[in-house]
Amino acid sequence: xxxxxxxxxxxxxxxxxxxxxxxxxxxxxxxxxxxxxxxxxxxxxxxxxxxxxxxxxxxxxxxxxxxxxxxxxxxxxxxxxxxxxxxxxxxxxxxxxxxxxxxxxx
Amino acid sequence: xxxxxxxxxxxxxxxxxxxxxxxxxxxxxxxxxxxxxxxxxxxxxxxxxxxxxxxxxxxxxxxxxxxxxxxxxxxxxxxxxxxxxxxxxxxxxxxxxxxxxxxxxxxxxxxxxxxxxxxxxxxxxxxxxxxxxxxxxxxxxxxxxxxxxxxxxxxxxxxxxxxxxxxxxxxxxxxxxxxxxxxxxxxxxxxxxxxxxxxxxxxxxxxxxxxxxxxxxxxxxxxxxxxxxxxxxxxxx
Numbered sequence: 001x002x003x004x005x006x007x008x009x010x011x012x013x014x015x016x017x018x019x020x021x022x023x024x025x026x027x028x029x030x031x032x033x034x035x036x037x038x039x040x041x042x043x044x045x046x047x048x049x050x051x052x053x054x055x056x057x058x059x060x061x062x063x064x065x066x067x068x069x070x071x072x073x074x075x076x077x078x079x080x081x082x083x084x085x086x087x088x089x090x091x092x093x094x095x096x097x098x099x100x101x102x103x104x105x106x
Numbered sequence: 107x108x109x110x111x112x113x114x115x116x117x118x119x120x121x122x123x124x125x126x127x128x129x130x131x132x133x134x135x136x137x138x139x140x141x142x143x144x145x146x147x148x149x150x151x152x153x154x155x156x157x158x159x160x161x162x163x164x165x166x167x168x169x170x171x172x173x174x175x176x177x178x179x180x181x182x183x184x185x186x187x188x189x190x191x192x193x194x195x196x197x198x199x200x201x202x203x204x205x206x207x208x209x210x211x212x213x214x215x216x217x218x219x220x221x222x223x224x225x226x227x228x229x230x231x232x233x234x235x236x237x238x239x240x241x242x243x244x245x246x247x248x249x250x251x252x253x254x255x256x257x258x259x260x261x262x263x264x265x266x267x268x269x270x271x272x273x274x275x276x277x278x279x280x281x282x283x284x285x286x287x288x289x290x291x292x293x294x295x296x297x298x299x300x301x302x303x304x305x306x307x308x309x310x311x312x313x314x315x316x317x318x319x320x321x322x323x324x325x326x327x328x329x330x331x332x333x334x335x336x337x338x339x340x341x342x343x
Binding site for chain 2: 003006022028070072
């Protein structure tokens with residue numbers, strides 16, 4: 001399991017715009033770099049990031065080989081109901097990781 | 107004239123050592139300040155898990171690690187010389203916990219070192235007075251011209267600190283943020299790795315990791331940075 005750092009407010013007022021910040025540990029190997037032995041290292045990147053708010057997609061991103069290691073993504077959403085935020089990173093070599101955070105909207 | 111020189115010298119002394127943090131761009135400083143944006147914190151989190159799993163918690167607690175990194179390299183009674191944090195963690199794990207050795211610059215050792223050093227973040231570096239001999243040898247290493255380019259550490263990091271080398275600002279070369287996340291490496295790395303980078307740059311023979319010379323140089327660098335706060339995990343370009 002890759003290490004993940006998330007900052008998600010656990011409390012929000014209805015209609016409030018909240019900022020979400022995510023950081024995940026991943027080498028993001030481009031597929032163009034030669035290794036120590038001179039052969040090109042196979043590509044190993046995260047291809048897609050999705051954020052579901054009670055199973056409703058609210059944010060999606062496609063990542064490409066030029067993205068640096070340990071991708072940091074930050075975005076805002078409108079908090080309209082109490083529920084669960086699910087963050088999923090998917091990538092090469094069957095990489096898939098999901099983290100969830102509950103949010104209470106008053 | 108003499109008075110002006112004296113005033114300037116006094117000003118420079120009062121300024122003290124300047125962390126590389128201060129000469130970075132505001133954008134990079136913001137990454138280091140924010141614990142969610144700082145990729146070094148991923149290794150700290152990894153190290154926290156290892157600290158519990160590797161049996162470190164049988165003797166130590168994370169709270170007892172506070173201030174430890176600010177005292178390293180420490181004086182090792184058995185060797186009668188300096189030992190650095192990575193060396194101490196590897197030795198402790200191997201001899202006291204009876205686990206297989208962890209080589210330097212491997213991900214688990216770096217993560218453990220980052221976690222331990224992170225507990226001292228913000229505390230000033232306080233060199234051990236018993237390491238005076240090692241520091242003297244380290245200063246000799248620091249001022250020794252080496253490599254095909256025939257440059258010493260001091261020529262860049264004392265004489266031209268704040269100047270430019272191929273567009274990059276030359277820092278004073280303080281070790282207060284290690285292990286740190288370097289954008290060039292795209293990963294966390296040790297002080298020894300950074301030193302290897304400079305040594306390769308001047309095309310000099312590398313110091314063997316954990317050797318007497320390498321530890322002496324490290325002891326001198328920490329003595330030179332006395333009083334600077336530990337920044338682990340720092341972010342550098």
